[in-house]
Amino acid sequence: MSATQSLKGRKVVLHDMCLRDGMHAKREQIGVEQMVKVACALDDAGIPYIQVTHGAGLGGNSLQHGFALASNEEYIAAVASRMKQAKVSVLLIPGLGTMKELQAAFDAGARSVHVATHCTEADTSPQHIAFARKLGMDTTGFLMMAHLNDPAGIAEQGKLMESYGAHTVYVTDSAGYMLPEDVRARVVALREALDPATAIGFHGHHNLGMGIANSIAAIEAGATRIDGSVAGLGAGAGNTPLEVFAAVCERMGMDTGVDLFKLMDVAEDIIVPMMDHLVRVDRESLTLGFAGVYSTFLLHARRAAERTGVSARDILVELGRKKMIGGQEDMIMDTAMTMAKARGLAGAA
Amino acid sequence: MKKIRCALIGSGNIGTDLIYKIKRSPVLEPVWMVGIDPASEGLARAREMGLKTTAEGVDGLLPHVLEDGIQIAFDATSAYVHAENSRKLNELGVMMIDLTPAAIGPLCVPPVNLREHADRVEMNVNMISCAGQATIPIVNAVSRVQGVGYAEIVASLSSKSVGPGTRANLDEFTYTTSSAIERVGGARKGKALAIINPAEPPLIMRNTIYCLTDEAPDEARITDSILRMIGEVQQYVPGYKLVNGPIYDGNKVSVFMEVAGLGDYLPRYAGNLDIMTAAATRTAEMFAEEILAGKIKLKATEVA
Numbered sequence: 001m002s003a004t005q006s007l008k009g010r011k012v013v014l015h016d017m018c019l020r021d022g023m024h025a026k027r028e029q030i031g032v033e034q035m036v037k038v039a040c041a042l043d044d045a046g047i048p049y050i051q052v053t054h055g056a057g058l059g060g061n062s063l064q065h066g067f068a069l070a071s072n073e074e075y076i077a078a079v080a081s082r083m084k085q086a087k088v089s090v091l092l093i094p095g096l097g098t099m100k101e102l103q104a105a106f107d108a109g110a111r112s113v114h115v116a117t118h119c120t121e122a123d124t125s126p127q128h129i130a131f132a133r134k135l136g137m138d139t140t141g142f143l144m145m146a147h148l149n150d151p152a153g154i155a156e157q158g159k160l161m162e163s164y165g166a167h168t169v170y171v172t173d174s175a176g177y178m179l180p181e182d183v184r185a186r187v188v189a190l191r192e193a194l195d196p197a198t199a200i201g202f203h204g205h206h207n208l209g210m211g212i213a214n215s216i217a218a219i220e221a222g223a224t225r226i227d228g229s230v231a232g233l234g235a236g237a238g239n240t241p242l243e244v245f246a247a248v249c250e251r252m253g254m255d256t257g258v259d260l261f262k263l264m265d266v267a268e269d270i271i272v273p274m275m276d277h278l279v280r281v282d283r284e285s286l287t288l289g290f291a292g293v294y295s296t297f298l299l300h301a302r303r304a305a306e307r308t309g310v311s312a313r314d315i316l317v318e319l320g321r322k323k324m325i326g327g328q329e330d331m332i333m334d335t336a337m338t339m340a341k342a343r344g345l346a347g348a349a
Numbered sequence: 350m351k352k353i354r355c356a357l358i359g360s361g362n363i364g365t366d367l368i369y370k371i372k373r374s375p376v377l378e379p380v381w382m383v384g385i386d387p388a389s390e391g392l393a394r395a396r397e398m399g400l401k402t403t404a405e406g407v408d409g410l411l412p413h414v415l416e417d418g419i420q421i422a423f424d425a426t427s428a429y430v431h432a433e434n435s436r437k438l439n440e441l442g443v444m445m446i447d448l449t450p451a452a453i454g455p456l457c458v459p460p461v462n463l464r465e466h467a468d469r470v471e472m473n474v475n476m477i478s479c480a481g482q483a484t485i486p487i488v489n490a491v492s493r494v495q496g497v498g499y500a501e502i503v504a505s506l507s508s509k510s511v512g513p514g515t516r517a518n519l520d521e522f523t524y525t526t527s528s529a530i531e532r533v534g535g536a537r538k539g540k541a542l543a544i545i546n547p548a549e550p551p552l553i554m555r556n557t558i559y560c561l562t563d564e565a566p567d568e569a570r571i572t573d574s575i576l577r578m579i580g581e582v583q584q585y586v587p588g589y590k591l592v593n594g595p596i597y598d599g600n601k602v603s604v605f606m607e608v609a610g611l612g613d614y615l616p617r618y619a620g621n622l623d624i625m626t627a628a629a630t631r632t633a634e635m636f637a638e639e640i641l642a643g644k645i646k647l648k649a650t651e652v653a
Contacts, residue, residue: 063501063559063601064542095543098520120547121508123516148547323548330503330557334605337593 006220008253013225015049015201016042016242018271019079020091021234023055024296025279028068032078034274039079041270042230043086045262047242049112049138050086051227052079055235055296056327057091057116058101064329065096072101073108080109087111087138094124096327099131106135114170115161116142118325119149122157129164140201140225141166144326147177147292151189158190168199168225173214174296174326176207176236176289180217187221201225204240206232207289209281211240212248219254230263231271236295237285243267287313291320300329304336309345352378353637354418356410356443357400358434359425360384360391362512362615363448363626367423368398369613370630376637377630380417383410407434414441420640420647421633424449427514428521439472442649444636446629447475450518450525456533458485459631460581467635470645474632477529478522479621480504480541480556482628483589487558487604488534490578494570496563500536502526503559505544507551510619519543536560554608554620555592562600571595571602579606585631586624587611 019035030038039050052075054060054068061067068075072090080088089112090105091097102113115128125141132139141161146154158169171186183202190200202218204211204227215226228245232238243263249256281289284302288295293316301319305312315336324331340346355377357364364382371379382395387404395402401417403409413419422438423446424431431451438445447454454473457466458481466474476482484502491497504526515522523541530539546552562571572595582589588609595604610616610623639645 059542062540062542063499063561064503064557094519095523095545098523100520118545118547121516121545123513124519124545126517127520323546323552325544325546325548327542327544328503328505328546330603330605331505331555333596333603334555334557334593337596337605 010219010254011224012219012249012254012256013049014047014242014246014256014258015051015089015225015227016047016229017051017227017239018229018231018233020051020053020055020057021239022229023068024235024299025233025238026274026276027299028055028066030069030274032070032074035075036078036082038266038270039086040082041266043083045266046258047086048257049089050079051089051091051114052076053090056096057093058097058105060096073104076105076108076110089113089138091116092128093117093327094128099128102128102131102135106137110137112138112140114140114142115166116144116172119143119146119154119157122160125161126164129161129166133165139166140168140170142170142172142203144172144174145294146171146173146186147175147182151185154186155189155193159193162194162198166198168201169194170201170203171218172203173205174294175292176205176210176295177292178214179210180213183214183217184221187218187223191222199224201227203227205234205289205295206237206240207281207285207295212245215240215245216248231267232279233271233275234279234295236288236298237281238279284312284316287316291317293320294324294326296326297329297332300332304333307333308336308340310336310339310343315339350375351641352376353420353640354378354380355633356381356383356419356422357425358383358407358422360389360395361425363425363622364423365391365394366614366622366626367425367630368395368400370626371633372398374630374634376634376641377421380419381410381413383407407437411437411441414438414443419443421446421636423629423633435473439650442647444647445473446632447473448625448629450478450521451475452477452525456529457632458482458489458533459585459628459635460486460578461489461533463632463635467639467645470647472647472650476625476629476632478526479625480522480543481526481529482624483554483556483606483608483621484558485529485534486578486582487575487606488530488536488560490574491560491562491571491602492535494574495567497536497560498563499538499561500530500534501540501542501559502530503542503544503557504621505546505552505555506621507554507618508545508547509551510554510621511545551616551618553618556606556608558604558606560602562602566597566600566602568597575604585627588617588620589624
């Protein structure tokens with residue numbers, strides 16, 4: 001039996017990221033009204049979960065990650081009050097976001113949360129996962145930069161998150177580095193380790209153009225929840241483009257419950273005109289995927305390149321070599337300045 | 350020369366590293382180490398290094414405080430037991446240096462406010478957090494030149510240097526450090542971010558400090574103030590180093606630091622742990638110098 005046939009009838013839960021991961025690509029400059037417009041269109045297209053926060057999630061408003069046009073609570077409240085069927089979700093990275101902020105997001109209407117840690121540091125999330133469960137939220141443990149831990153390690157970390165109370169554990173390809181076999185191996189390992197009642201999800205980035213293929217590989221291996229963003233609006237070369245993924249699912253006979261043509265219209269008529277730059281695989285976003293670097297580093301590296309005269313690609317490769325991870329955006333300017341000094345460039349100071 | 354006799358509470362990494370630092374001090378002498386597990390490696394090591402030990406917690410130490418002349422204690426246990434430890438020792442006239450997040454006493458960053466605490470003969474001072482010790486001097490170096498409306502710090506710690514207590518209570522770390530950026534750093538609003546990086550070989554602790562000044566920054570004076578402050582911290586943490594900056598972008602001042610430890614008991618990359626033990630030792634030394642010079646006298650707190 002071919003893989004295509006075996007997936008027939010499988011249910012897949014889609015989670016849109018363009019109002020959270022997409023904030024990175026928009027330098028956090030999506031207004032409340034625009035968010036509401038996008039979210040309403042996604043809701044109408046039948047997307048069941050819509051993530052709405054600053055790109056770095058709760059607590060994200062900062063000099064390190066940029067300041068959005070409104071607070072997370074303002075965005076969440078404005079969107080949540082308008083949803084007919086979709087649930088609003090948030091991102092929470094311990095060390096940046098706190099339980100106080102999760103409570104505030106819940107009060108504003110958020111009902112689902114990705115509690116995210118680096119793929120080896122799940123034990124920084126017990127408080128937050130337990131608190132999300134106490135609030136009654138749909139709770140995901142989100143293992144970022146998953147290419148930096150092997151399948152057995154991912155299974156162990158996922159098991160920890162499950163023990164704290166996560167309903168779902170995600171393999172998160174933050175660098176858009178993984179190939180289908182990498183995704184499959186990690187999802188299989190999780191599926192073997194976790195309780196059958198615990199769901200598995202996959203969050204891809206399209207830096208090597210593998211977003212769709214990786215998501216399909218994840219489903220074949222047992223994942224049931226897939227993150228993507230309409231028109232791919234997300235960090236780096238964007239997330240798995242959700243309308244494309246939905247079309248592929250439909251061709252393969254999977255059940256996403258979304259209205260494909262409406263989703264295509266959201267992508268074309270609303271999201272693409274919003275883009276400051278065309279979110280696509282280009283020289284720098286390809287470098288992210290090739291070198292295994294956190295996708296959010298893209299625009300920061302371009303800014304550091306402007307200031308120091310070191311090329312963004314060289315900066316990104318060096319960050320990959322130095323094993324910098326999500327959250328270390330300060331190390332981009334620092335690394336660029338150190339490289340500029342070594343090269344005798346004026347931008348070193 | 351006479352030395353002030355000290356007790357160390359908590360026989361983990363921090364307590365063990367403290368033995369090395371206190372032994373080197375011209376004014377401090379480590380006498381007791383207190384643990385709760387008779388089989389602990391830390392207690393065995395302390396005995397090898399000539400300390401008296403008890404595995405019965407602070408209660409095991411209390412009967413010996415007066416006969417052994419203990420005047421300063423370091424608490425490297427947890428926020429949950431610190432208050433009780435402190436109360437019991439304060440009643441015997443022992444001054445307490447708190448390395449837990451309990452923060453029942455005033456917050457102490459040596460080059461910023463240690464002198465004030467010594468002058469007031471505080472019986473309990475709190476060392477905030479590793480990120481606080483590494484970044485607040487810089488925030489203060491800016492805010493003493495001109496008003497800082499907002500300061501934000503980003504601490505990158507190697508995974509191996511972050512213990513289970515901190516991991517399970519990251520929010521506490523965030524709240525404590527953010528608040529200290531305001532209260533000791535002098536920023537009107539503070540925010541702290543922590544990142545734990547598992548890279549091998551482990552990365553040296555890095556800290557980035559951002560300050561937003563109210564008026565356009567006086568670059569020359571701020572740079573000078575920061576460099577002087579770094580010099581002061583280097584007196585007790587030689588591996589406290591400016592990597593890049595300060596850079597100025599509008600009203601934003603950015604400073605990129607690294608902290609390498611001395612490599613006493615903890616490895617050099619764990620500058621985050623080293624700066625805590627070094628700052629705590631420096632704090633004890635200041636009190637000890639004043640006591641030895643007859644300028645201050647520790648008083649037992651009244652039994653309630």
